[in-house]
Amino acid sequence: FYRTRTRTRTxxxPDSVNSVISAxxxxxxxxxxRFQFLDKDSRGSLRSEDLEAALSENPIGVRxxxxxxQQETVDFPSFVRILAHFRPTEKNRTRDGVQPDPAVGRKCPxxxxxxxxDQDRDGKISRTELLQVLREMLGLQxxxxxxxxxxxxxxxxxxxxxxxxxxxxxFRKSLEKVNIDHKLSVRFLE
Amino acid sequence: xxxxxxxxxxxxAETPPQQTDGEDRNTEDFQRLHGNPTICCLKSHNPFSxxxxxxxxxxxxxxxxxxxxxxxxxxxxxxxxxxxASKKQLYQLDPALFFLFLLPTIVGDAGYFxxxxxxxxxxxxxxxxxxxxxxxxxxxxxxxLYAAKLLGRVQADLMDFLLFxxxxxxxxxxxxxxxxxxxxxxxxxxIIVFGESLLNDAVTVxxxxxxxxxxxxxxxxxxxxxxxxxIVSVGGTLVGLVFAVILGFITRFTxxxxxxxxxxxxxxxxxxxxxxxxxxxxxxxxTFCGIGANKYVEANISQKSRxxxxxxxxxxxxxxxxxxxxxxxxxxxxxxxxAWDTGLVSCTLVFILLFRAVGVVGQTWVLNRFRxxxxxxxxxxxxxxxxxRGAVAFALVVLLxxxxxxxKDYFVATTIVVVFFTVMFQGLTIKPLVKWLKVPRSTNxxxxxxxxxxxxxxxxxxxxxxxIAGLQGYHHWRDKWEQFDKNYLSKLLLRKSVxxxxxxxxxxxxxxxxxxISVIDQVGGPGRVQMGSGKRxxxxxxxxxxxxxxxxxxSSPPAPAEPVHPRVSALSRLGGSRPASYTGPVGVAPxxxxxxxxxxxxxxxxxxxxxxxxxxxxxxxxxxxxxLMSALKPPGVxxxxxxxxxxxxxxxxxxxxxxxxxxxxxxxxxxxxxxxPTQL
Numbered sequence: 001f002y003r004t005r006t007r008t009r010t011x012x013x014p015d016s017v018n019s020v021i022s023a024x025x026x027x028x029x030x031x032x033x034r035f036q037f038l039d040k041d042s043r044g045s046l047r048s049e050d051l052e053a054a055l056s057e058n059p060i061g062v063r064x065x066x067x068x069x070q071q072e073t074v075d076f077p078s079f080v081r082i083l084a085h086f087r088p089t090e091k092n093r094t095r096d097g098v099q100p101d102p103a104v105g106r107k108c109p110x111x112x113x114x115x116x117x118d119q120d121r122d123g124k125i126s127r128t129e130l131l132q133v134l135r136e137m138l139g140l141q142x143x144x145x146x147x148x149x150x151x152x153x154x155x156x157x158x159x160x161x162x163x164x165x166x167x168x169x170x171f172r173k174s175l176e177k178v179n180i181d182h183k184l185s186v187r188f189l190e
Numbered sequence: 191x192x193x194x195x196x197x198x199x200x201x202x203a204e205t206p207p208q209q210t211d212g213e214d215r216n217t218e219d220f221q222r223l224h225g226n227p228t229i230c231c232l233k234s235h236n237p238f239s240x241x242x243x244x245x246x247x248x249x250x251x252x253x254x255x256x257x258x259x260x261x262x263x264x265x266x267x268x269x270x271x272x273x274x275a276s277k278k279q280l281y282q283l284d285p286a287l288f289f290l291f292l293l294p295t296i297v298g299d300a301g302y303f304x305x306x307x308x309x310x311x312x313x314x315x316x317x318x319x320x321x322x323x324x325x326x327x328x329x330x331x332x333x334x335l336y337a338a339k340l341l342g343r344v345q346a347d348l349m350d351f352l353l354f355x356x357x358x359x360x361x362x363x364x365x366x367x368x369x370x371x372x373x374x375x376x377x378x379x380x381i382i383v384f385g386e387s388l389l390n391d392a393v394t395v396x397x398x399x400x401x402x403x404x405x406x407x408x409x410x411x412x413x414x415x416x417x418x419x420x421i422v423s424v425g426g427t428l429v430g431l432v433f434a435v436i437l438g439f440i441t442r443f444t445x446x447x448x449x450x451x452x453x454x455x456x457x458x459x460x461x462x463x464x465x466x467x468x469x470x471x472x473x474x475x476x477t478f479c480g481i482g483a484n485k486y487v488e489a490n491i492s493q494k495s496r497x498x499x500x501x502x503x504x505x506x507x508x509x510x511x512x513x514x515x516x517x518x519x520x521x522x523x524x525x526x527x528x529a530w531d532t533g534l535v536s537c538t539l540v541f542i543l544l545f546r547a548v549g550v551v552g553q554t555w556v557l558n559r560f561r562x563x564x565x566x567x568x569x570x571x572x573x574x575x576x577x578x579r580g581a582v583a584f585a586l587v588v589l590l591x592x593x594x595x596x597x598k599d600y601f602v603a604t605t606i607v608v609v610f611f612t613v614m615f616q617g618l619t620i621k622p623l624v625k626w627l628k629v630p631r632s633t634n635x636x637x638x639x640x641x642x643x644x645x646x647x648x649x650x651x652x653x654x655x656x657x658i659a660g661l662q663g664y665h666h667w668r669d670k671w672e673q674f675d676k677n678y679l680s681k682l683l684l685r686k687s688v689x690x691x692x693x694x695x696x697x698x699x700x701x702x703x704x705x706x707i708s709v710i711d712q713v714g715g716p717g718r719v720q721m722g723s724g725k726r727x728x729x730x731x732x733x734x735x736x737x738x739x740x741x742x743x744x745s746s747p748p749a750p751a752e753p754v755h756p757r758v759s760a761l762s763r764l765g766g767s768r769p770a771s772y773t774g775p776v777g778v779a780p781x782x783x784x785x786x787x788x789x790x791x792x793x794x795x796x797x798x799x800x801x802x803x804x805x806x807x808x809x810x811x812x813x814x815x816x817x818l819m820s821a822l823k824p825p826g827v828x829x830x831x832x833x834x835x836x837x838x839x840x841x842x843x844x845x846x847x848x849x850x851x852x853x854x855x856x857x858x859x860x861x862x863x864x865x866x867p868t869q870l
Binding site for chain 1: 698
């Protein structure tokens with residue numbers, strides 16, 4: 001993706017993006033427009049502040065940005081690639097869930113969600129991490145002890161190997177009745 | 191046309207049903223009495239309502255034959271008996287009775303317990319099937335019947351056939367509920383079929399109205415069709431929503447008059463129905479009253495009121511359903527009302543099945559391009575097979591004007607056959623079909639705290655994704671609605687004390703309480719608890735510790751195999767994971783009323799130490815709870831997290847005790863607890 005200096009004329013060379021995911025030009029154009037809108041300083045890449053500004057009302061907005069957009073600056077191909085994680089892929093879409101699409105390097109949505117909890121990337125959700133998420137989500141509505149009880153109970157329910165933390169498999173297992181992959185899909189980029 | 195229908199309903203409520211000419215004169219008084227729908231209702235209620243109870247005693251039988259079948263057969267038998275005994279039909283499914291009393295009960299019950307989240311998630315599919323599907327069915331059936339007119343003796347023109355097509359093509363909510371609640375397909379499938387059956391009422395009403403006016407061959411009226419449909423459907427919905435807001439608002443202030451809270455619920459739901467009927471709007475759409483009000487009402491009213499509302503509604507709906515099916519059977523036997531035409535009957539049967547299947551397949555193909563969760567072939571089979579016709583079609587056909595529609599008798603006969611066929615044959619065979627096709631069944635899952643937490647997180651994630659990508663999709667609007675609800679609507683409709691609570695915390699408490707109850711069930715209740723005179727505290731604590739350790743060793747308490755009535759379990763299972771609509775643990779010892787008094791919600795304890803509900807504990811309720819509770823001395827101060835060995839409290843406050851255990855930080859327990867924190 002190449003972009004000229006002036007904002008008015010942009011050349012979109014879809015090669016680098018399309019080799020990563022297949023999407024129609026119209027969708028890419030729309031995303032590109034959105035990208036430009038978010039990129040207030042016209043730098044050609046987004047910083048986390050720009051993204052967080054878009055998510056000002058979301059209680060876990062900061063965390064989401066931190067989890068999904070891990071680089072310092074996000075250029076357009078990575079922007080699209082990350083968002084494409086949430087796209088339901090046509091050929092793999094079955095009742096049971098979306099298979100990770102190896103061609104794309106696409107992870108299944110639940111691992112993306114796991115990253116949300118697991119800030120320090122050690123592969124486990126510890127009690128403190130869970131407490132932080134709960135605190136952000138519930139905020140002022142509950143007291144600290146209540147938060148701790150909830151976190152305690154959650155870990156007790158999900159933690160099967162008794163290491164006081166939830167690893168990725170336990171996470172998936174605790175949500176097996178909920179069809180995560182279907183729940184975590186948004187229709188776009190088709 | 192609709193006005194005429196309405197007038198006819200009211201008229202027939204006053205005058206006795208038409209009888210074949212005059213035999214016994216002394217039965218005229220008899221007729222006048224039986225013409226009154228209320229008396230009819232009462233008289234039929236007494237002998238018949240015990241029958242389902244008898245019927246349910248035979249377990250094997252009930253698993254094979256759906257209740258609706260049995261009731262229709264019973265009606266047939268009874269009708270035959272009455273016919274033989276008195277040579278003419280005395281009972282009839284009175285449309286006034288049906289539309290004014292029986293249908294609102296069922297529809298109100300369905301709306302109130304509808305799982306709102308699931309409904310709105312699938313609203314697109316539901317609306318498509320309801321509107322497009324019903325129209326397709328109506329047109330095709332009508333046209334093809336007209337084309338096949340040559341096969342039979344029926345003298346009717348195109349308009350009549352189109353009218354008949356409109357009446358017979360609507361999927362019926364009563365029949366769908368009756369059959370599907372015994373089959374237990376997965377929730378998504380059920381909600382799509384059931385939602386369709388509710389929402390297609392507007393389409394039926396408007397189509398019927400249109401054809402009535404067409405017959406007057408006033409072409410100018412055609413243009414009123416489109417807007418008329420919008421007015422009827424949107425108007426019905428609005429009426430429902432307005433009454434939902436009123437109901438929520440009223441329940442906000444009923445703290446001092448807890449006893450009559452259920453009354454408000456019933457009154458306002460019924461009032462919504464009547465108002466919609468008054469303005470000739472689609473009355474079934476007042477289910478939105480129930481759907482909308484449910485969240486606020488359930489949060490505002492007391493636990494006892496919740497239980498009352500739930501069980502009364504279910505009971506009334508059950509009675510209404512029973513009456514409807516039996517009367518369907520009885521009405522069928524009255525030969526004076528119908529005329530048989532083999533061609534018409536067989537063609538109709540074939541056409542409705544065929545066009546339903548074709549319509550479902552076509553619409554699903556289109557819908558699957560827009561849906562996240564595709565509807566696969568098995569779903570489509572179940573959906574087309576589950577398109578049952580029922581009493582609504584029959585009542586509407588009976589209401590037709592015999593002078594205008596000459597072929598009314600043929601239509602009545604055909605409708606009876608179609609309804610019988612769908613309810614009985616399809617009802618009987620749908621269960622084996624579902625098993626054979628391995629349709630995913632409804633999972634009776636207990637809500638876990640993980641699911642609650644993560645579902646909320648996922649909602650936020652998806653909203654964030656949509657916001658970042660600049661899409662204004664479903665989650666975006668859902669989030670906007672939630673914000674609006676939190677900032678304005680809930681402030682208006684929820685009680686102040688309720689408003690400040692967090693839903694997640696409520697869900698957490700309910701999960702804990704449910705576990706506590708099931709543990710106590712397991713521990714064996716009063717037998718194991720030592721009720722010695724002295725040392726009550728330590729004994730009580732020991733028993734409590736026992737139950738705690740057994741909770742820790744048991745990962746998930748098994749749900750007892752208790753024959754809960756399917757109606758109670760079907761819709762409530764769907765709504766079971768929603769915090770606000772928690773109405774007591776389903777499947778845990780419902781032989782007694784669920785223990786409302788012992789486990790009142792602890793937030794009330796903050797304000798008033800003595801809640802009048804506690805004093806009025808029902809004797810039958812929670813027998814196991816009482817000895818255990820009385821053995822425990824609650825702490826006096828509910829606010830701070832007290833240790834389990836608290837100074838003896840002034841009053842019995844089991845809720846407070848439980849609450850203290852719930853909020854005590856890990857490791858705060860004393861006694862022979864393991865290092866694992868108490869979760870109760």
